[in-house]
Amino acid sequence: MDKGREKEAFVTIKIKTTIANKYRIFCKHNGVSQSMCLLQMIQFFEFNGLAPTDHLGDSFAKLEGKINKRTNAIIxxxxxxxxxxxLPTVAMLQSLFDQQIKQESNDFEEDFEFVERKFANDQNQKEFDMETTVPRIRYERLEDKMNSVKSDFEYVLDKVKPVKSNFGKDYLKLELTIEELVKFRRILKNT
Incomplete structure (x- = not known):
């Protein structure tokens, strides 16, 4: 039944048999009832201001040309x-990061000019330890990467299934889709 029109009565329309058969096939192909299909056709013509006798070939070509022009303009x-x-923003950010890394590497090289250091007391030892620690942001990023690698590895291990063979040795089967495999390869390549 058509939603919202369950209580409406049916009315007959005189249509030639060949046209009625063609219309029924069309309705089945679109998966709607004959009443709803006719209603949708009428709404289409009313909404677009068309008549069934209008020739649409030229107007579709014009419309396609306008769409192509708009698409080219957007591109x-x-x-x-x-x-x-x-790109300038990316370049500026990249230069800032490169400068920060260079400063950190210069600071790192300055701290380790001497290979061996002798400490007179524990205070100097603590100061040296404070200078050589990894920055917190870098540590958190590394920790996040490690957690994501662990979770990915656990996922892959969950997809490994042992298969018992009647002939020969037992083997392991990896049940991953091609998309998942491509995703893991891309992740490994980018890290």
Whole structure:
């Protein structure tokens, strides 16, 4: 039954047999009742301001041309944004990070100019230990990476199933989809 129209009565319309058969096949193909299919057709024509006798070939070609022009304009705008806005920002951020890493590496080299250090008391030892510790942000990032690698590895291990063979040795079967395998390879390549 059609939703919201369960209590409406049926009315007959005189249609030629060949056209009625073609219409029934069309309705089955679209998966709707004959009443709803006719209603949708009428709404389509009313909404678009068309008549069944209108020729749509030229208007669709014009519409496609307009869409192509709009698409090309959008692509040009996005490329301009990438060149003028995003790349300079990325370059500035990258230079800041590179400068920070260079400063840290210079500081690191300055701290270890001498291979052996003799400490007169524990205070100097504690100061030296404080200088050589890993920054907290870097430690947390490494910890996050380690946790993600662990979870991925656990997932892969869960997908390993032992298979008993009637002929020959038993073996292990890895039940991963191709998409999952590609994802893990990409992750390993990027790290």
């Amino acid at each position: 040009a705008i996005i490329k301009d944004i990438e060149k003028s806005q995003t």
